[in-house]
Amino acid sequence: MVSRSDASWSSALVECVPNFSEGTRHDVMDAIQAAAESVRGAWVLDRHADAVHNRMVLTIAGTPGPVAEAAFRAAARAAQLIDVSQHRGVHPRIGATDVVPFVPLGTTSMRVCVELAVRVGRRIAAELDVPVYLYGEAARDPKRRRLPDVRRGEYERLRTHLASDPALAPDFGPPRVGAAGATAVGARRPLVAYNVTLATPDLSVARAIARAIRESSGGLPAVQARGFRTADPDVVQVSMNLVDTQRSPMTLVFERIREEAERRGVAVLESELVGMAPAEAVADVTRQALKFGRFDPDAILETRLLERVLGVGT
Amino acid sequence: MVSRSDASWSSALVECVPNFSEGTRHDVMDAIQAAAESVRGAWVLDRHADAVHNRMVLTIAGTPGPVAEAAFRAAARAAQLIDVSQHRGVHPRIGATDVVPFVPLGTTSMRVCVELAVRVGRRIAAELDVPVYLYGEAARDPKRRRLPDVRRGEYERLRTHLASDPALAPDFGPPRVGAAGATAVGARRPLVAYNVTLATPDLSVARAIARAIRESSGGLPAVQARGFRTADPDVVQVSMNLVDTQRSPMTLVFERIREEAERRGVAVLESELVGMAPAEAVADVTRQALKFGRFDPDAILETRLLERVLGVGT
Numbered sequence: 001m002v003s004r005s006d007a008s009w010s011s012a013l014v015e016c017v018p019n020f021s022e023g024t025r026h027d028v029m030d031a032i033q034a035a036a037e038s039v040r041g042a043w044v045l046d047r048h049a050d051a052v053h054n055r056m057v058l059t060i061a062g063t064p065g066p067v068a069e070a071a072f073r074a075a076a077r078a079a080q081l082i083d084v085s086q087h088r089g090v091h092p093r094i095g096a097t098d099v100v101p102f103v104p105l106g107t108t109s110m111r112v113c114v115e116l117a118v119r120v121g122r123r124i125a126a127e128l129d130v131p132v133y134l135y136g137e138a139a140r141d142p143k144r145r146r147l148p149d150v151r152r153g154e155y156e157r158l159r160t161h162l163a164s165d166p167a168l169a170p171d172f173g174p175p176r177v178g179a180a181g182a183t184a185v186g187a188r189r190p191l192v193a194y195n196v197t198l199a200t201p202d203l204s205v206a207r208a209i210a211r212a213i214r215e216s217s218g219g220l221p222a223v224q225a226r227g228f229r230t231a232d233p234d235v236v237q238v239s240m241n242l243v244d245t246q247r248s249p250m251t252l253v254f255e256r257i258r259e260e261a262e263r264r265g266v267a268v269l270e271s272e273l274v275g276m277a278p279a280e281a282v283a284d285v286t287r288q289a290l291k292f293g294r295f296d297p298d299a300i301l302e303t304r305l306l307e308r309v310l311g312v313g314t
Numbered sequence: 315m316v317s318r319s320d321a322s323w324s325s326a327l328v329e330c331v332p333n334f335s336e337g338t339r340h341d342v343m344d345a346i347q348a349a350a351e352s353v354r355g356a357w358v359l360d361r362h363a364d365a366v367h368n369r370m371v372l373t374i375a376g377t378p379g380p381v382a383e384a385a386f387r388a389a390a391r392a393a394q395l396i397d398v399s400q401h402r403g404v405h406p407r408i409g410a411t412d413v414v415p416f417v418p419l420g421t422t423s424m425r426v427c428v429e430l431a432v433r434v435g436r437r438i439a440a441e442l443d444v445p446v447y448l449y450g451e452a453a454r455d456p457k458r459r460r461l462p463d464v465r466r467g468e469y470e471r472l473r474t475h476l477a478s479d480p481a482l483a484p485d486f487g488p489p490r491v492g493a494a495g496a497t498a499v500g501a502r503r504p505l506v507a508y509n510v511t512l513a514t515p516d517l518s519v520a521r522a523i524a525r526a527i528r529e530s531s532g533g534l535p536a537v538q539a540r541g542f543r544t545a546d547p548d549v550v551q552v553s554m555n556l557v558d559t560q561r562s563p564m565t566l567v568f569e570r571i572r573e574e575a576e577r578r579g580v581a582v583l584e585s586e587l588v589g590m591a592p593a594e595a596v597a598d599v600t601r602q603a604l605k606f607g608r609f610d611p612d613a614i615l616e617t618r619l620l621e622r623v624l625g626v627g628t
Contacts, residue, residue, distance in 0.1 A: 013616075015615065043619060043622040043623060045615065045618050045619060045622060046618075059615075061615065061619045062619070062623075105615065105616065106616070190615075250600075250604060251603065251604065254603075254604045254605075268605060269605070270605045270606060270607045271604040271605050271606045271607070272606065272607060273606065273609065273613050276612075276613055276614065276615040276618060277613060277614060277615065278614075278615050278616070279614050279615065279616040279617075282596060282597065282600050282613075282614050283596065285599065285600045285603055285604060286564075286596050286599045286600060286603075288603075289565065289568075289599055289600075289602075289603035290564060290565065290568045290585040290599060291568075291582060291583075291584045291585050292584060292585045292586065292587065293584045293585070293586060295587065297616070298590075299587050299590055299591060299596075300590065300591060300592075300593050300596050300614070300616070300617075301329065301359065301373075301375065301419065301504075301590040301591065301592050301593065302327075302419065302420070302592070302593040302611070302614070302616065302617045302620050303593075303614075303616045303617075303620075304359050304360075304590060305357060305359055305375045305376070305620060306616050306617075306619060306620040306623065308357040308358075308359060309357060309376075309620065309623055309624065310623065
C-alpha cells in the first residue's frame with residue numbers, strides 16, 4: 001500500500017500547505033519556516049499568518065521527496081516550539097502542526113500525494129510521537145475524509161477521550177496526545193481562494209448568491225462560498241474556496257455568479273485571487289475564454305521551463 | 315552602452331529563439347541543439363524543424379548569462395557545420411545562424427535583452443568571424459529594426475555587395491561573408507503564434523478578417539495576420555503572429571476576430587496555439603475573462619516556483 005513508484009515520483013511536482021498553531025510569535029514562525037527552507041529541492045513560496053486565527057500557513061512546492069522532507073522538518077520544529085494546550089485562536093485545531101495536505105501540481109497524479117501523506121504521516125507518528133489521522137484522499141476511514149470531521153472537538157477532545165474512544169484511534173502513532181497534539185495528514189486537489197465583488201451594499205445579495213452556488217446547498221460541486229461585507233461599504237463579496245477546479249472551473253463559477261447577480265439586478269465588479277492559482281486552473285480559463293481546442297498548462301512557457309529545470313513532467 | 319547592470323541581470327529571466335539554416339540533416343540539428351544544451355542554467359524547451367523551409371528553431375530559456383552562452387555555442391557549432399552557399403529553402407536567410415532574438419520573460423526589462431544582443435553579437439563577430447547586424451529593439455540603425463529589411467536580398471546579396479555597399483556594413487565583424495554567412499542578433503517582445511479557425515470553407519472570409527485586424531493594413535498594433543486554408547476543407551484559419559501582447563492582448567485579438575466573423579455571418583470554431591505563450595499573456599487573458607482587478611504572472615503557482623528555483627524575479 002505504501003509501495004513507492006519511482007517512475008511517478010521522479011517526474012512529479014507537488015505542493016504541501018502545512019498549517020501550524022502559531023500566528024503571533026514571530027521567532028517561532030521564523031524557526032518553523034527556516035526548518036522547511038533547509039531542504040534542497042523544496043521551496044517555501046508563501047507564508048500567511050493571522051493573529052486572530054493564531055495560525056500560520058506555509059506553501060511549499062517542489063519534487064515529492066524534498067517537499068515531504070521539508071514538511072516533516074517543519075512539523076518537528078513546531079512540535080518543539082508550540083504547546084497546543086496553551087494555544088488560543090478562533091480556528092479549530094488539533095495540534096502544533098495541525099494539518100499537512102499534499103497537493104498534486106501539473107500532471108502529477110493524486111496517487112503520488114496519497115503515498116506522500118502515508119509516508120510523512122508514519123514518520124511524524126514514529127519520530128515525533130504524535131498521533132496522526134489520514135484525511136482527504138489519503139483517508140483510510142471514510143469518516144475521516146472531511147477535515148472538519150477529523151477536527152471535531154479539537155485538541156481538547158483528543159486529550160480527554162483519545163485513550164478511551166476507539167473512534168478516535170489514530171491511523172499512526174500513540175493513543176494519547178502530548179503538548180504537540182495530533183496532526184491530520186492528507187492529500188487533496190489544489191485549492192483556489194477566489195472572491196467576486198458585487199456592486200451593491202446589500203449583504204443579503206452576496207449571501208443569497210453564495211447559497212445558490214455552493215455545493216453544500218445544492219450548487220456547484222467542490223465550491224465552498226460565503227457572503228461577506230468588505231472594507232468598502234458600497235460593495236459586498238462572495239468569498240470562495242474552489243476545492244477542485246477540474247470539477248468546477250473558475251470560468252463556470254464566475255459565469256454562474258454573474259447570472260445570479262444579473263437576476264438580482266446587480267453588476268459584478270471584479271474578481272480577486274487570494275494567494276496563488278495552479279497553472280492548470282489558469283490554463284483552463286484561457287482555454288474557455290478564447291475557445292482553445294486544448295490549452296495545457298505546459299503551453300505556458302514558464303511552466304515548461306519549470307518542468308525542465310526540475311526534470312519533471314513529460 | 316554595453317555596461318552590464320548586475321542587479322537587473324541576476325534577477326532576470328530571458329528566452330532566446332535562434333534560427334538555423336538546416337531543417338533536414340538530423341545529425342547537424344542534433345549537434346547544434348547539443349551545443350545549446352551543454353550550458354548549465356539554460357534549457358532548450360523546444361525544437362522545431364521544417365524541411366521545406368530547411369530551417370530549425372530552438373527555444374532556449376533561463377537566466378541571461380547561461381542563455382547567452384548557449385546561444386553562442388549553438389551559433390559556433392552551426393558555423394562549423396552549415397555552408398549557407400549550399401543552402402536551399404523557401405524561408406529567407408542570411409547565415410548558418412540566421413537570426414538570434416533575445417526576449418524578456420516575466421518582469422525582465424527589454425534593456426537586459428538589448429544588452430545581451432550586443433554582447434552576443436560582438437562575440438559572434440569576434441570569435442566566429444561573422445558579420446553581425448543588430449535588429450529589433452537592439453538596432454542601432456533605424457533601418458535595421460525590421461528583420462525583413464535586414465534580410466532583403468539574403469545571403470547571396472551580402473556575398474556580392476557587402477564589401478562595396480556601405481549600407482550593408484555590419485554593426486560588428488568583417489565586411490565579407492564566408493560559408494557561415496551573416497547573423498542578425500536582436501531583442502524583441504515574446505511572440506505568440508496564434509490561429510483562429512472559422513466555420514466556413516470560404517478562404518476570402520479568412521483573408522478579409524486577416525486584413526481587417528493586422529497592423530500593416532490599419533488594424534491592431536503588433537498583429538501580423540494571414541488567411542489560410544486548412545487540412546479540413548470545411549474550415550479556414552486566420553493565422554497570426556502576435557508580436558507584442560501588451561499592445562494587442564490575445565483577448566482583444568480574439569474578440570475582434572469574433573466581431574468581424576459575426577458581421578459576415580460566420581462562427582468562430584476554436585483557437586489554436588502554435589508553440590508556447592508566456593505566462594504574462596495567459597495571465598492577462600485570465601484577468602480580462604474573469605474581470606480580475608489584477609492578475610500577475612506570479613499569481614500562477616508554477617511561475618512563482620520557477621522564480622524561486624532560479625532565484626529570479628521579485
